[in-house]
Amino acid sequence: xxxxxxxxxxxxxxxxxxxxxxxxxxxxxxxxxxxxxxxxxxxxxxxxxxxxxxxxxxxxxxxxxxxxxxxxxxxxxxxxxxxxxxxxxxxxxxxxxxxxxxxxxxxxxxxxxxxxxxxxxxxxxxxxxxxxxxxxxxxxxxxxxxxxxxxxxxxxxxxxxxxxxxxxxxxxxxxxxxxxxxxxxxxxxxxxxxxxxxxxxxxxxxxxxxxxxxxxxxxxxxxxxxxxxxxxxxxxxxxxxxxxxxxxxxxxxxxxxxxxxxxxxxxxxxxxxxxxxxxxxxxxxxxxxxxxxxxxxxxxxxxxxxxxxxxxxxxxxxxxxxxxxxxxxxxxxxxxxxxxxxxxxxxxxxx
Amino acid sequence: xxxxxxxxxxxxxxxxxxxxxxxxxxxxxxxxxxxxxxxxxxxxxxxxxxxxxxxxxxxxxxxxxxxxxxxxxxxxxxxxxxxxxxxxxxxxxxxxxxxxxxxxxxxxxxxxxxxxxxxxxxxxxxxxxxxxxxxxxxxxxxxxxxxxxxxxxxxxxxxxxxxxxxxxxxxxxxxxxxxxxxxxxxxxxxxxxxxxxxxxxxxxxxxxxxxxxxxxxxxxxxxxxxxxxxxxxxxxxxxxxxxxxxxxxxxxxxx
Numbered sequence: 001x002x003x004x005x006x007x008x009x010x011x012x013x014x015x016x017x018x019x020x021x022x023x024x025x026x027x028x029x030x031x032x033x034x035x036x037x038x039x040x041x042x043x044x045x046x047x048x049x050x051x052x053x054x055x056x057x058x059x060x061x062x063x064x065x066x067x068x069x070x071x072x073x074x075x076x077x078x079x080x081x082x083x084x085x086x087x088x089x090x091x092x093x094x095x096x097x098x099x100x101x102x103x104x105x106x107x108x109x110x111x112x113x114x115x116x117x118x119x120x121x122x123x124x125x126x127x128x129x130x131x132x133x134x135x136x137x138x139x140x141x142x143x144x145x146x147x148x149x150x151x152x153x154x155x156x157x158x159x160x161x162x163x164x165x166x167x168x169x170x171x172x173x174x175x176x177x178x179x180x181x182x183x184x185x186x187x188x189x190x191x192x193x194x195x196x197x198x199x200x201x202x203x204x205x206x207x208x209x210x211x212x213x214x215x216x217x218x219x220x221x222x223x224x225x226x227x228x229x230x231x232x233x234x235x236x237x238x239x240x241x242x243x244x245x246x247x248x249x250x251x252x253x254x255x256x257x258x259x260x261x262x263x264x265x266x267x268x269x270x271x272x273x274x275x276x277x278x279x280x281x282x283x284x285x286x287x288x289x290x291x292x293x294x295x296x297x298x299x300x301x302x303x304x305x306x307x308x309x310x311x312x313x314x315x316x317x318x319x320x321x322x323x324x325x326x327x328x329x330x331x332x333x334x335x336x337x338x339x340x341x342x343x344x345x346x347x348x349x350x351x
Numbered sequence: 352x353x354x355x356x357x358x359x360x361x362x363x364x365x366x367x368x369x370x371x372x373x374x375x376x377x378x379x380x381x382x383x384x385x386x387x388x389x390x391x392x393x394x395x396x397x398x399x400x401x402x403x404x405x406x407x408x409x410x411x412x413x414x415x416x417x418x419x420x421x422x423x424x425x426x427x428x429x430x431x432x433x434x435x436x437x438x439x440x441x442x443x444x445x446x447x448x449x450x451x452x453x454x455x456x457x458x459x460x461x462x463x464x465x466x467x468x469x470x471x472x473x474x475x476x477x478x479x480x481x482x483x484x485x486x487x488x489x490x491x492x493x494x495x496x497x498x499x500x501x502x503x504x505x506x507x508x509x510x511x512x513x514x515x516x517x518x519x520x521x522x523x524x525x526x527x528x529x530x531x532x533x534x535x536x537x538x539x540x541x542x543x544x545x546x547x548x549x550x551x552x553x554x555x556x557x558x559x560x561x562x563x564x565x566x567x568x569x570x571x572x573x574x575x576x577x578x579x580x581x582x583x584x585x586x587x588x589x590x591x592x593x594x595x596x597x598x599x600x601x602x603x604x605x606x
Contacts, residue, residue: 022444053436055465059436062437065443066440069445197407197425198448199406206425207427208427211428
């Protein structure tokens with residue numbers, strides 16, 4: 001392991017290659033351009049396949065095909081492009097195909113802008129595409145964590161045979177930080193894929209499908225998916241806590257906002273406010289139980305997001321009426337300073 | 352339906368049998384539909400070239416969605432129109448696979464136009480079987496991009512009005528203009544001679560892939576008697592007298 005200075009987008013690309021990603025398909029969009037460029041340069045040189053597709057829709061369907069062939073595969077985009085990929089993501093979920101999707105979020109809706117935002121939380125965690133499916137959603141708050149979580153995304157996706165998303169924003173994609181890159185994985189550790197389409201020699205044909213016209217059959221298929229989602233919820237919850245032991249005011253924030261909130265907790269403590277932070281790392285599954293538990297001991301649970309309040313709904317589900325649940329958000333790609341958030345914290349601490 | 356055991360009398364030889372690349376499953380196609388013949392021709396091509404064990408087929412959305420049941424090889428079902436993108440992913444991940452897609456005119460020529468054109472233009476080393484029956488079959492007979500001027504469908508009840516609905520899309524002619532594809536041909540299965548020619552074209556399209564020559568597409572004109580509201584025989588006549596006029600048979604690029 002060596003410490004290098006890297007941009008978030010590049011660290012994600014490098015970590016994906018080290019995770020054994022053999023096929024990467026993309027369509028250009030800002031602010032994740034460096035990820036595409038890095039893959040174009042590095043992946044073919046290291047024995048993988050890089051292809052710039054004609055659209056986001058085509059790119060995710062190429063991921064669908066490569067995954068069906070049995071290799072680790074990834075696509076990346078930013079908000080409007082992810083909207084186009086939702087059809088393919090739903091098909092991957094239905095067909096039980098692993099694969100990693102990176103969303104470097106930007107301002108929306110519509111064309112929006114290319115500044116950092118967190119307006120795709122609903123899209124990522126509540127489905128987005130059609131049907132009863134879930135997406136494993138991992139939200140890093142540093143370049144280091146982005147590199148680690150993209151490797152985890154491949155592992156979880158393979159283990160549970162379901163697509164996984166790395167949900168970051170333009171700030172993380174663009175910022176440069178020192179990062180200790182994880183060692184490349186040993187390909188022998190990747191779980192076998194006896195279901196993959198490798199040619200039916202000495203075995204019955206394998207088929208990859210996301211449909212069953214018989215309602216009873218489709219019900220069983222859906223029940224299988226729900227069992228997997230239940231298992232993921234029980235085993236794969238991840239979050240970080242800062243100063244929650246004696247906190248009276250809890251901030252819940254993820255990604256770039258989680259990083260800002262961490263420094264806000266420090267400043268608040270210096271001013272005598274007992275603030276704490278829960279930073280969800282898995283946005284789906286969401287750490288409802290832990291937030292609920294903490295909400296018994298605090299007066300206020302403040303949700304902070306770069307959106308109009310999307311994760312806020314999950315926080316309120318967790319907290320109920322056990323504590324006040326105010327919201328602080330910024331919109332349109334505007335990133336608040338720690339001081340903005342601190343003054344909000346002070347308002348509730350003194351109220 | 353129970354399978355009937357047929358005893359071959361002494362002195363006789365069995366000369367016609369089910370291709371190894373087909374499973375025992377019965378087709379779900381309607382009487383007089385040309386899909387059945389074309390599905391079989393693809394299976395015969397896999398047998399002839401001995402490639403069943405390294406082939407992955409891609410089923411479209413539409414009447415051929417059940418192809419995975421009929422074939423005795425690995426199969427994946429793709430989202431509507433995306434078969435060429437899925438084929439690209441399979442082939443780039445494992446170039447040793449023989450990859451074919453089997454798509455109708457709505458799938459390939461309407462919702463999947465972009466995926467088709469760009470896979471062709473990249474010279475993607477795959478084989479595409481394109482069934483042009485000028486109608487959406489499975490959804491109930493709606494107008495297709497290939498529906499003929501004046502042709503009545505449930506969404507062009509007064510006949511396709513070209514002023515409002517445009518003209519039949521000549522997909523193969525468009526693709527033949529590109530540098531990427533190596534072989535683009537249009538065939539038909541309305542009689543025994545043309546079945547033979549289509550079979551030859553499909554074998555060629557797979558042979559091209561085995562030789563690494565790139566994108567091959569065999570368009571096959573077909574009848575959908577159910578949605579044409581015709582008898583199977585009238586369906587064949589439609590292909591000869593109507594479809595072939597708008598879509599002339601022959602090689603459009605390569606051979």
